[in-house]
Amino acid sequence: MMKLKCIAVDDEPLALDIIEDYISKVPFLELVKRTENAIEGLQLVQAGGIDLVFLDIQMPDLTGIQFLKIANNKASYILTTAYSQYALESYDLNVSDYLLKPIAFDRFYKAVEKVHNQQKNNSEPAVVAVPVPAPVVTPSQAVQDFIFVKTEHKIQKIELDDILYIEGLKDYISIFTKTERVITLQNMKRMEETLPSSQFIRVHKSYIIALDKIESIERSRITICGKIIPIGDTYRDEFFKRIENNNI
Numbered sequence: 702m703m704k705l706k707c708i709a710v711d712d713e714p715l716a717l718d719i720i721e722d723y724i725s726k727v728p729f730l731e732l733v734k735r736t737e738n739a740i741e742g743l744q745l746v747q748a749g750g751i752d753l754v755f756l757d758i759q760m761p762d763l764t765g766i767q768f769l770k771i772a773n774n775k776a777s778y779i780l781t782t783a784y785s786q787y788a789l790e791s792y793d794l795n796v797s798d799y800l801l802k803p804i805a806f807d808r809f810y811k812a813v814e815k816v817h818n819q820q821k822n823n824s825e826p827a828v829v830a831v832p833v834p835a836p837v838v839t840p841s842q843a844v845q846d847f848i849f850v851k852t853e854h855k856i857q858k859i860e861l862d863d864i865l866y867i868e869g870l871k872d873y874i875s876i877f878t879k880t881e882r883v884i885t886l887q888n889m890k891r892m893e894e895t896l897p898s899s900q901f902i903r904v905h906k907s908y909i910i911a912l913d914k915i916e917s918i919e920r921s922r923i924t925i926c927g928k929i930i931p932i933g934d935t936y937r938d939e940f941f942k943r944i945e946n947n948n949i
Contacts, residue, residue: 710742905933
């Protein structure tokens with residue numbers, strides 16, 4: 702079994718104790734070092750050989766966000782913090798997951814399993830893809846199972862499974878879920894890059910859809926929850942290729 706070499710960086714010894722205990726329970730994790738010193742943690746990452754970093758955000762001398770910017774994607778990162786307001790900025794830096802303290806073991810395991818699957822897939826030799834009819838994408842296989850978006854008054858968490866489609870307007874986008882419409886100041890290109898391509902596809906300059914929410918397709922129109930969504934000429938070939946290959 703491929704093991705992920707990990708370090709834990711947090712200025713709270715109790716938090717490090719919890720992370721160390723959780724790591725010891727997961728067969729595919731190996732704790733290389735725990736440290737209360739962010740500078741020491743950064744040096745370990747930059748030296749190479751570290752696969753996964755559990756990183757606190759609020760630390761003296763060097764914050765977790767500063768750590769990420771300096772480290773420059775030298776490893777995978779799972780942020781651990783008591784402050785949810787940092788979530789949006791952390792995803793801008795491509796972290797693998799974001800754990801809010803106090804951390805439950807089941808949530809911890811879900812996060813590390815996701816990283817393990819990603820790195821295992823990246824290490825396997827390339828093979829010829831064989832289309833598989835309608836695979837089910839589990840949260841651990843996806844890049845993430847939720848996103849954070851900034852609305853007018855708050856940062857809101859949205860479960861990916863709840864998203865029906867996204868509509869881009871002039872200066873903002875609307876995310877339509879099973880229960881609500883969420884408006885955020887963000888462009889379509891950025892949202893397209895954020896969402897996992899295994900679950901979402903852009904079908905028009907103004908629309909991104911959830912593939913598993915499609916009810917029907919008729920000519921150049923898609924129906925999702927009664928909403929008619931056009932298929933743009935630029936996106937038509939790629940969309941129908943996905944459909945024909947049963948790769949949704």
